[in-house]
Amino acid sequence: MWISDVFSTLFPAICLGCGRTGAPLCVACTERTTRPNKMDRAGVRVRCAGRYAGTLRRAILAYKRGRRDVGDVLAQIVVAAGADFAPAGAIVVPVPTVASRRRVRGFDQSARLARACGDAFGLPVLLALQPIARDAQRGRDRATRLRARGRFRCAAPDLVAGTRVVLVDDVVTTGATLRDCAATLRACGARVEHAIVIAYA
Ligand SMILES: [Zn+2]
Secondary structure: OOHHHHHHHHOOOEOOOOOOEOOOOOHHHHHHHOOOEEEEEOOEEEEEEEEOOHHHHHHHHHHHOOOHHHHHHHHHHHHHHOOOOOOOOOEEEEOOOOHHHHHHHOOOHHHHHHHHHHHHHOOOEOOOEEEOOHHHHOOOOHHHHHOHHHHEEEOOHHHHOOOEEEEEEEEEOOOHHHHHHHHHHHOOOOEEEEEEEEEEO
16 A cells, blocks of 8 residues: 555545545546647647636646645546547657756656556657756857757657657647647657647646
């Protein structure tokens, strides 16, 4: 038994939406808060589970602060949003969490979401993207720092060449991050036309 299981037995989760005891996000609140959506962002077709607001936003923030039990529910939500969407034979690549935040929290949220998608859709998951450390960006001018591809590098160019990639992330806003990730992977020869996210802001 995991320590988190012991913990949840002793202190059953309280729903982030309605406050009822039992689950970190109860079924009723999950249904109320999710409304699957399609959109295009920077040449990538995006499927998302709902709007970044209210209960869904609270759940994502709780997950970012380290609530893995909430992450399990969000993983189910993102899998439901992406059902029948990822093309056969694709690989799933998480949009990386910024390294400093990941260290603080001790785990990488989008990698966990990507693994849930990979398991559910029978697709391999590849942690192909890495954020470029801020140190490496110091000294460059602002325009260069902000330029699309500067923020990520491909950790496995040989493995992504010739593949179709499905990106997975928690929140999409302007799509700038998806665009950067897609550009990095495309530069390595991947096709990037799909992304699955929890919420759009
Ligand atoms: Zn609830």
